Amino acid sequence: MSDPAKAALRAELRAARDAFILGLAPGERGRLEAGAAAHLAPLLDGASCIAFYHALGSELDCGAAITAAAARGATIALPHVEDRQSPMRFLAWMPGDPLETGWRGLIQPRGDATEVYPDAVVAPLLGFDSTLARLGQGAGFYDRAFAAHPEVKKIGLCWSIQRRPVIACDPWDVPLDAVVTEAGVSEGTRPR
Numbered sequence: 001m002s003d004p005a006k007a008a009l010r011a012e013l014r015a016a017r018d019a020f021i022l023g024l025a026p027g028e029r030g031r032l033e034a035g036a037a038a039h040l041a042p043l044l045d046g047a048s049c050i051a052f053y054h055a056l057g058s059e060l061d062c063g064a065a066i067t068a069a070a071a072r073g074a075t076i077a078l079p080h081v082e083d084r085q086s087p088m089r090f091l092a093w094m095p096g097d098p099l100e101t102g103w104r105g106l107i108q109p110r111g112d113a114t115e116v117y118p119d120a121v122v123a124p125l126l127g128f129d130s131t132l133a134r135l136g137q138g139a140g141f142y143d144r145a146f147a148a149h150p151e152v153k154k155i156g157l158c159w160s161i162q163r164r165p166v167i168a169c170d171p172w173d174v175p176l177d178a179v180v181t182e183a184g185v186s187e188g189t190r191p192r
Contacts, residue, residue, distance in 0.1 A: 006135070009167075013162055017058045017126075032159075037067075040065050041068055047074060047118070048074060048119055051118040052122045053157075054106070056105065056106070077116045078091060079108060081103040084139055087144055089115050091110075093109040128156055128164070133173065134179075142174075143172055154177045163181075
């Protein structure tokens, strides 16, 4: 897919996601996010260190999943980004620890937090398909992190309305192992 086509699809998916959130009744978003956390929990069994993300705007929030993972004793990590050229690092963080605004408004742990290497990474996404191809924001941070750590369990987290019939991939795009939405878990049709 050409860059203009990907840019158009990203804009379409952001608009659909925003409209979905705006259409929810009061309290419904939290109920749906708790449902997504319940679907996610079995996929994280056995993971001692789990990277989540701090949701921005209409992204599906990880708060309930973070609370559940922390309660069972998992080390929690969040991504930390310095700039577009530097690799994304995963830094230890627990609810209540300080956060700062980073590159492009990302909410992340302070840069002096301890770097960790997660067993599982829960990643935000704009779109996905039945092969678990992922369309992200376009900076490639997660693809580079997944390529550097191929053993990590890669789980996308988003709203079910973000699924598309086909997400065209570039050679460097790394498919996910599963995608979790408020509606359930997709484990894909790609060969294992």
